[in-house]
Amino acid sequence: MFAIPIKTLIAHFFFSYISSCSQWLNVQIRPRHDIPAIAKYFTTKGRYEEVNPYLVDDILAVNKSLVNPSFEECREIHLTAIIRHGTRYPTTKNVKKMRAFHNLVQNAPEGESWLRNIRQWKMWYTDEMDGRLVQKGVLDHRHLAVRLSKLFPSLISKENLQGGHIKFITSSKHRCVNSTVSFYGGLGKLWDIEDDLDFKVNDTLMRFFDQCTRFVETVDKNQSALAEVDKFIASAFMRRVQEKLADRLLVPYSNITSDMAEASFYLCAYEFAIKTINSPWCQLLDEEDALVLEYANDLKQFWKRGYGQDINSKSSCILFHDVFSRLDRVASEIRSGSNVTEAVTIQVGHAETLLPLLTLLGFFKDSMPLTSSNYVNQAQRAFRTSRMLPYAANLVLVLYDCNGELRLQAMLNERPIEFPGLAVHQGVQGAPLYQDVREHYKELLQGCNFEKECHLFPSK
Numbered sequence: 001m002f003a004i005p006i007k008t009l010i011a012h013f014f015f016s017y018i019s020s021c022s023q024w025l026n027v028q029i030r031p032r033h034d035i036p037a038i039a040k041y042f043t044t045k046g047r048y049e050e051v052n053p054y055l056v057d058d059i060l061a062v063n064k065s066l067v068n069p070s071f072e073e074c075r076e077i078h079l080t081a082i083i084r085h086g087t088r089y090p091t092t093k094n095v096k097k098m099r100a101f102h103n104l105v106q107n108a109p110e111g112e113s114w115l116r117n118i119r120q121w122k123m124w125y126t127d128e129m130d131g132r133l134v135q136k137g138v139l140d141h142r143h144l145a146v147r148l149s150k151l152f153p154s155l156i157s158k159e160n161l162q163g164g165h166i167k168f169i170t171s172s173k174h175r176c177v178n179s180t181v182s183f184y185g186g187l188g189k190l191w192d193i194e195d196d197l198d199f200k201v202n203d204t205l206m207r208f209f210d211q212c213t214r215f216v217e218t219v220d221k222n223q224s225a226l227a228e229v230d231k232f233i234a235s236a237f238m239r240r241v242q243e244k245l246a247d248r249l250l251v252p253y254s255n256i257t258s259d260m261a262e263a264s265f266y267l268c269a270y271e272f273a274i275k276t277i278n279s280p281w282c283q284l285l286d287e288e289d290a291l292v293l294e295y296a297n298d299l300k301q302f303w304k305r306g307y308g309q310d311i312n313s314k315s316s317c318i319l320f321h322d323v324f325s326r327l328d329r330v331a332s333e334i335r336s337g338s339n340v341t342e343a344v345t346i347q348v349g350h351a352e353t354l355l356p357l358l359t360l361l362g363f364f365k366d367s368m369p370l371t372s373s374n375y376v377n378q379a380q381r382a383f384r385t386s387r388m389l390p391y392a393a394n395l396v397l398v399l400y401d402c403n404g405e406l407r408l409q410a411m412l413n414e415r416p417i418e419f420p421g422l423a424v425h426q427g428v429q430g431a432p433l434y435q436d437v438r439e440h441y442k443e444l445l446q447g448c449n450f451e452k453e454c455h456l457f458p459s460k
C-alpha cells in the first residue's frame with residue numbers, strides 16, 4: 001500500500017496546473033480545423049478527444065442520456081474502471097526511430113517552402129523520456145475523474161472517497177502511478193479533499209502479460225508471432241507510403257524505410273497529443289498513408305494483444321476473475337442486505353492491459369481475422385485501436401440494483417457497449433441481467449485458470 005500526502009499532490013497539481021493552464025486554454029480556444037486530418041488514425045498514439053470530439057469544446061462534458069434515464073428504476077451500486085494511463089512521451093524505441101528520420105530530413109534537398117518548416121523543427125525528444133506521462137496525461141486523468149463523478153455521482157462521491165470505499169490499483173510503471181495520482185487529484189481538487197491517497201501497486205493484475213510464461217515465450221519473445229505484421233510492412237501498400245514520402249522529401253526511395261514511415265506518423269501524432277500542435281510533420285502523410293500505417297499498428301495489436309493468438313486474451317484471466325469476484329461479492333452483499341464495502345475500484349494500466357481483456361470478453365471481433373492480405377477487405381473492421389485505445393481509454397463496468405434485479409452495464413470510453421452475443425432484455429438499454437452475463441461467460445468463470453493457461457509445457 002502506498003500513501004502520498006495530499007500537500008505533495010496539491011503542490012504537484014498547483015505547479016502543473018499553472019503550467020498547463022495556457023495549454024489547457026489553448027485546447028479551449030484552438031479551432032477544430034487545427035486538428036491534423038489524419039488524427040483519427042493515430043491508433044494507440046491518439047488523443048482521447050478524437051474518440052469523443054465533443055470534449056474539444058468542453059473537456060468536462062458528459063452525456064448522461066447514455067447511462068441514467070434508461071435506468072430510472074435502477075440504483076448504481078458498484079463501478080470498476082480499468083483505465084489506460086494518460087498521454088505519454090514516446091518510448092525510447094520510437095525516439096530513436098524519430099531521431100533517425102529527423103536526421104534524414106535535415107540532410108534532404110531544399111524542396112518546397114513547407115519543407116523548410118520541418119527543417120526548422122528542433123528534435124526535442126530524448127531517450128530518457130521513455131514513455132513517461134506528460135502534462136496532458138495528468139489533465140487526461142484529472143478530467144476523466146471529474147466526468148465519471150458527474151456520470152455516477154452516487155458512486156464516485158466525496159463521501160465514498162473519504163470513507164475509503166474507492167480503491168486505487170495501478171501498474172508499477174511511472175506513467176500509470178502518475179495517472180493514478182492525477183485521477184485522485186482531479187477528485188481532490190473537485191471536493192477540496194486533504195486526505196492522503198492510498199493506492200496499491202499490483203503488477204500481477206495490471207501487467208499480467210509480464211507474468212504469463214506461455215505468452216512471454218510464444219508471443220512476446222517470438223517474432224514469428226507477428227509474421228502477418230512483418231508481411232504487411234513488406235507489402236506494396238507500405239512500400240507505396242515510403243515512395244510517396246521519398247517523393248515529397250526529394251530523396252531516393254531506398255532512403256525511406258518502413259521505420260521512417262512509422263516515425264513520420266509518430267512525429268505528427270506525438271506533437272499533436274502532447275502539445276496540441278498540428279506540426280509540419282503532418283503534411284508529410286495523406287489519408288491513404290495514414291490508413292496503411294493505422295492498419296500496420298492494428299495488425300501488431302491484433303496478433304500481440306488481441307484475437308491473433310488465444311494466449312493473448314487468456315493471459316488476462318487473472319484480471320477477468322478479479323473483476324467478477326468483486327462483482328459477485330457486491331451482489332451477495334446486496335442480496336444479504338448488508339452495505340457494499342467497495343463501491344468503486346479504479347485500476348490503472350496499459351493498452352496491453354485493456355486489449356487482452358476486451359478480447360477475452362469478445363468485444364470488437366470481426367468475422368475475419370486481420371491479416372497482411374486482407375487490408376482492403378478490413379476497411380470497416382470493428383477491431384480499430386484508434387477508436388478503442390486512445391490515451392486514457394477506459395472500460396467501465398457498472399452494477400445496478402433495479403428493484404431487486406441486478407444488471408451490469410459496460411462502457412468503453414464513456415459510451416455503452418453491449419456484451420457481444422448477449423441479447424439485451426427490453427426496457428433497459430445495454431444493461432442485461434447480471435445473472436445472464438455470468439451465464440454468458442460461464443465457461444470462463446469456471447475455467448480461465450491463469451496458472452494453467454500460462455504454463456509452458458516443454459517443447460517435445
Ligand SMILES: O=P(O)(O)O[C@H]1[C@H](OP(=O)(O)O)[C@@H](OP(=O)(O)O)[C@H](O)[C@@H](O)[C@H]1OP(=O)(O)O
Pocket residue numbers: 044045084090091093094304349350351352
Ligand atoms: O510502439 P511503442 O514502443 O510505443 O509500444 C509500447 C506500447 O505502446 P502502444 O503500442 O500501446 O502504443 C506501450 O503500451 P502503453 O499502453 O503503456 O503505452 C507498452 O507499454 C510498451 O512496452 C510498448 O509496447 P511494445 O509492444 O513493447 O512495443
